[in-house]
Amino acid sequence: MKIYYVDAENIGLSMLDELTISILDRVFVFTNSESLKSTCSNALLTCVTGYPSGQNQADFYIIAHLSNVLAHLSKAEKKAIEFNLCSKDQNLWKAFEFQCSLAGVKSSAPNIAIETQISNVVVTIDTSLEAKILKLMSQPITSIQLQQKLNISQSNFTTSFNQLIKTGKIKRQEKSKKLWLRVKST
Structure with missing residues (x-):
């Protein structure tokens, strides 16, 4: 068994x-x-x-x-x-x-490939996920609300969300530290 x-x-x-x-x-x-x-x-x-x-x-x-x-x-x-x-x-x-x-x-273990180079995988997965996150950020929103709307695991969400922060595409709203908003490109 x-x-x-x-x-x-x-x-x-x-x-x-x-x-x-x-x-x-x-x-x-x-x-x-x-x-x-x-x-x-x-x-x-x-x-x-x-x-x-x-x-x-x-x-x-x-x-x-x-x-x-x-x-x-x-x-x-x-x-x-x-x-x-x-x-x-x-x-x-x-x-x-x-x-x-x-x-x-x-x-x-069943035959599952364990990824040793996460960075290569993250780039291919995150680019589409990052686009989805940005699309949902037309209004200020909490990160929890974003994850729930996307219905994805927290680890996948967090990786993409952090990448958007690092690249300056999103930031916290000044009046409420819980809300995030998309940075307008100039």
């Missing part, structure tokens, strides 16, 4: 098509995204949601969930179950493997 933990905040759901999931396997999909939740209609998938939004919150919840499951396994179950993490987050991988090794269970 295999138990899959899918960090949908990090990799989405497209990789589920590559997995061979049997009726005996369990797949936990971690996401707070409404669009991803709606695609989790497969009877073999369990959508885990409701954790706080914020950086690494899904990661913390994955490890807490894993630890809880591991604590309830018998010795025979520990020998028969393999835990798989579907994520590109190397820090999450370290924590996941550590918990599995502490419990004495087998862990492995």
Whole structure:
């Protein structure tokens, strides 16, 4: 039996098509995204949601969930179950493997390429995301409202948002430090 933990905040759901999931396997999909939740209609998938939004919150919840499951396994179950993490987050991988090794269970990774050069990926993803952020900033708005409107993970949003700040395309509103606005190009 295999138990899959899918960090949908990090990799989405497209990789589920590559997995061979049997009726005996369990797949936990971690996401707070409404669009991803709606695609989790497969009877073999369990959508885990409701954790706080914020950086690494899904990661913390994955490890807490894993630890809880591991604590309830018998010795025979520990020998028969393999835990798989579907994520590109190397820090999450370290924590996941550590918990599995502490419990004495087998862990492995489906064939997911872990990106070692984030900068190349960020440039291709962020340019379109940055354009979407700028488009939504016709009026002063909070960063939380922007992320919610875009319905994307906080890590992707934060990377693009910070890039817009660094390049001087957005700034805080002078009267309210919570509101952000687009800088008019001259």
